[in-house]
Amino acid sequence: MSDVTPIRTPAESALIAAFPAARKSLPGNAHVIALREAAFNRFEAKGLPHRRVEEWKYTDLRTAMRDALPLAQAPQAATLAALGHVADPFAQLDAYRITIVDGHHVPSLSVDAIKGVTLRDLAASLSTGDGIASLGTMAKADDSALALNAAFMQGGVVIEIAKGVALDKPIYLRFLVSGDKPHAIYPRVLVTVGEGASATLIEAHQGADGIAYQVNGVVEIKAGAKTHIQHVRLNAHGDAAIDLSSLGTDLGEAAEFKSLNFVMRPALTRHQVFARFSGEHIKLDVSGAALLKGKQHADSTLYVDHAMPHGESRELFKHVIDDEAVGVFQGKIVVQQIAQKTDGRMMSQAILLSDDATMNNKPELEIFADDVACGHGATCGALDEDLLFYLRARGLPKPEAEALMLAAFVGEALEKIENDAVREALEAQTQHWLLSRAIK
Amino acid sequence: MLEIRNLHVSIEDKKILNGLNLTVHDGEVAAIMGPNGSGKSTLSYVIAGKEDYEIHDGEILLDGENVLEMEPDARAAAGIFLAFQYPLEIPGVATMTFLKAAMQAQRKARGEDELSTAEFMKRVRDQAGHLGIPQDMLKRGLNVGFSGGEKKRMEILQMALLEPKFCILDETDSGLDIDALKIVSEGVNRLRGKDRSFLVITHYQRLLNYIVPDTVHVMAHGQVVKSGGKELALELEANGYADYKTLAA
Ligand SMILES: Nc1ncnc2c1ncn2[C@@H]1O[C@H](COP(=O)(O)OP(=O)(O)O)[C@@H](O)[C@H]1O
Ligand SMILES: [Mg+2]
Numbered sequence: 001m002s003d004v005t006p007i008r009t010p011a012e013s014a015l016i017a018a019f020p021a022a023r024k025s026l027p028g029n030a031h032v033i034a035l036r037e038a039a040f041n042r043f044e045a046k047g048l049p050h051r052r053v054e055e056w057k058y059t060d061l062r063t064a065m066r067d068a069l070p071l072a073q074a075p076q077a078a079t080l081a082a083l084g085h086v087a088d089p090f091a092q093l094d095a096y097r098i099t100i101v102d103g104h105h106v107p108s109l110s111v112d113a114i115k116g117v118t119l120r121d122l123a124a125s126l127s128t129g130d131g132i133a134s135l136g137t138m139a140k141a142d143d144s145a146l147a148l149n150a151a152f153m154q155g156g157v158v159i160e161i162a163k164g165v166a167l168d169k170p171i172y173l174r175f176l177v178s179g180d181k182p183h184a185i186y187p188r189v190l191v192t193v194g195e196g197a198s199a200t201l202i203e204a205h206q207g208a209d210g211i212a213y214q215v216n217g218v219v220e221i222k223a224g225a226k227t228h229i230q231h232v233r234l235n236a237h238g239d240a241a242i243d244l245s246s247l248g249t250d251l252g253e254a255a256e257f258k259s260l261n262f263v264m265r266p267a268l269t270r271h272q273v274f275a276r277f278s279g280e281h282i283k284l285d286v287s288g289a290a291l292l293k294g295k296q297h298a299d300s301t302l303y304v305d306h307a308m309p310h311g312e313s314r315e316l317f318k319h320v321i322d323d324e325a326v327g328v329f330q331g332k333i334v335v336q337q338i339a340q341k342t343d344g345r346m347m348s349q350a351i352l353l354s355d356d357a358t359m360n361n362k363p364e365l366e367i368f369a370d371d372v373a374c375g376h377g378a379t380c381g382a383l384d385e386d387l388l389f390y391l392r393a394r395g396l397p398k399p400e401a402e403a404l405m406l407a408a409f410v411g412e413a414l415e416k417i418e419n420d421a422v423r424e425a426l427e428a429q430t431q432h433w434l435l436s437r438a439i440k
Numbered sequence: 441m442l443e444i445r446n447l448h449v450s451i452e453d454k455k456i457l458n459g460l461n462l463t464v465h466d467g468e469v470a471a472i473m474g475p476n477g478s479g480k481s482t483l484s485y486v487i488a489g490k491e492d493y494e495i496h497d498g499e500i501l502l503d504g505e506n507v508l509e510m511e512p513d514a515r516a517a518a519g520i521f522l523a524f525q526y527p528l529e530i531p532g533v534a535t536m537t538f539l540k541a542a543m544q545a546q547r548k549a550r551g552e553d554e555l556s557t558a559e560f561m562k563r564v565r566d567q568a569g570h571l572g573i574p575q576d577m578l579k580r581g582l583n584v585g586f587s588g589g590e591k592k593r594m595e596i597l598q599m600a601l602l603e604p605k606f607c608i609l610d611e612t613d614s615g616l617d618i619d620a621l622k623i624v625s626e627g628v629n630r631l632r633g634k635d636r637s638f639l640v641i642t643h644y645q646r647l648l649n650y651i652v653p654d655t656v657h658v659m660a661h662g663q664v665v666k667s668g669g670k671e672l673a674l675e676l677e678a679n680g681y682a683d684y685k686t687l688a689a
Pocket of ligand 2: 480481482525611
């Protein structure tokens with residue numbers, strides 16, 4: 001890859017021009033400022049990712065992101081009041097709620113304290129340095145989206161779960177985007193899970209339709225030895241939004257980590273997962289489901305680094321693609337030479353509901369160890385006509401027969417969610433999507 | 441009940457049914473026998489409404505109404521049921537969910553009230569009991585991992601629950617041992633009645649010892665080439681299909 005950057009796009013120029021002022025106004029002690037500057041320099045050198053950058057081959061951000069937008073400000077009381085009307089997809093969930101509006105943690109809409117957990121406001125921590133020693137170390141890839149977030153991160157939370165704590169309820173991070181003007185939003189969350197602790201972390205992302213706002217969020221999870229973590233992310237951003245999301249995790253010995261990303265509405269989204277195996281006997285399960293229509297574009301990109309022996313990884317991605325929508329799955333699994341007895345299985349499956357729907361699959365295994373069991377597969381096609389006929393011959397009208405099959409298809413990924421209320425909420429979202437398709 | 445007139449059907453430019461005529465009266469059990477490849481499954485699919493076929497000519501009338509114009513689900517709601525020769529596996533769709541969806545969809549199409557969950561459960565339990573289908577099988581994905589015999593029993597369960605008026609059994613006997621054959625046949629015989637007709641497709645006479653037909657039709661080369669009473673089945677058993685292969689060729 002050549003490092004020669006072509007002429008800058010207006011969005012790149014605007015981002016570069018905005019940094020000096022942002023660096024002064026955004027929170028951060030000297031250490032954080034240095035971190036922001038280093039990240040900014042990486043971005044400045046590479047620019048926005050485009051299709052000649054191998055990792056971004058199918059998602060040309062340089063083309064998609066025409067303008068840079070002004071940074072979102074902390075929400076006013078009126079803004080928060082207006083957001084009260086947005087339906088909560090996890091309304092039924094008994095959870096510790098934390099609300100982040102336009103990239104800013106809102107204490108008045110968040111739990112104050114959780115037993116066994118230290119909760120901090122990220123913006124405050126960026127200034128004081130409290131609890132952020134490992135910030136920026138979970139996803140170390142040389143990636144422009146990550147770099148942009150590090151340069152411009154505004155707020156969020158730092159969650160420290162103490163050793164051995166088994167949380168009785170999920171921690172629910174609700175991210176809302178306000179307003180009728182498009183802004184750029186850079187939230188960041190850092191979660192540290194102490195040895196032997198267990199936790200369920202839920203994210204929901206919502207914003208208004210018709211507004212081309214841009215979100216670039218990062219969630220870092222440091223999973224100590226023998227931790228048990230379930231992470232679920234619902235991406236229900238507005239239908240004109242561009243959403244970039246990075247999940248970085250560093251896994252300690254015998255940690256079990258499950259993460260599922262569920263994509264509904266945004267115009268363009270990319271969810272990238274960076275997972276590093278830093279101990280033996282780790283179990284990682286990364287999955288995703290996307291329901292896409294119109295001109296939506298959804299990219300799931302994984303980078304799984306088996307850096308220790310006896311690790312297990314499972315990846316299952318399900319795309320349902322209608323109209324002219326585009327799905328992307330890129331899964332790179334690296335098995336280092338030392339990582340003997342690694343057991344990895346990756347699968348991507350897509351159902352195309354229209355002739356104009358597209359799925360791009362790029363699974364990659366890079367194996368340097370000799371005693372491993374690794375495999376991957378990808379399927380892509382229309383709904384099985386024979387199965388549809390079987391259901392219709394039993395009296396199910398075509399839309400219902402299709403909905404039943406699609407719900408079952410997506411259900412194979414949702415099954416991985418251990419918390420019943422969370423799984424049922426996503427099943428309800430699926431039904432809602434299928435219903436709106438059936439009556440269109 | 442069912443009247444098929446001069447039915448001509450092809451698939452992928454291959455002519456399969458060549459002017460087939462068949463009448464099945466109310467309450468009649470008609471058997472269709474014929475060599476492999478004679479078009480028996482094609483006939484059953486065309487009646488049920490599978491879309492892959494090109495219909496050049498002919499009519500299929502159910503109580504006087506041409507069903508060829510109807511979608512498969514509308515035919516089902518009108519009372520046509522096909523027990524598949526090879527029932528399909530549908531992973532992720534629990535059998536119970538499927539049964540309920542099918543029953544409610546048909547009732548809705550006919551303008552009937554929804555069945556209460558209690559009533560639905562009762563009916564399923566009763567019929568599954570008759571057919572020796574254990575409850576845990578009903579919780580699994582439809583037909584997923586079921587043996588051949590279990591799949592055939594599941595087809596009969598669906599038939600019993602949906603209460604169709606015209607039932608097609610496509611080689612329901614194939615792959616069944618004698619015990620399963622008895623259970624399935626009893627299931628069918630329980631459903632016999634003056635308002636319900638059956639088209640029992642089979643390659644072998646054996647099934648017809650248990651489901652005794654009123655009429656037997658021999659199919660060869662996409663036509664009914666001979667019709668008679670139940671004794672015709674025994675005649676075929678003794679002489680084989682060799683005569684018919686040449687007859688229509
Ligand atoms: N999808 C298909 N494409 C092409 N030929 C087919 C197809 N389905 C059936 N046939 C052919 O049609 C003929 C009749 O098949 P079928 O109706 O299955 O016969 P039977 O059930 O009597 O054994 C056979 O020669 C078979 O090969
Ligand atoms: Mg057949």
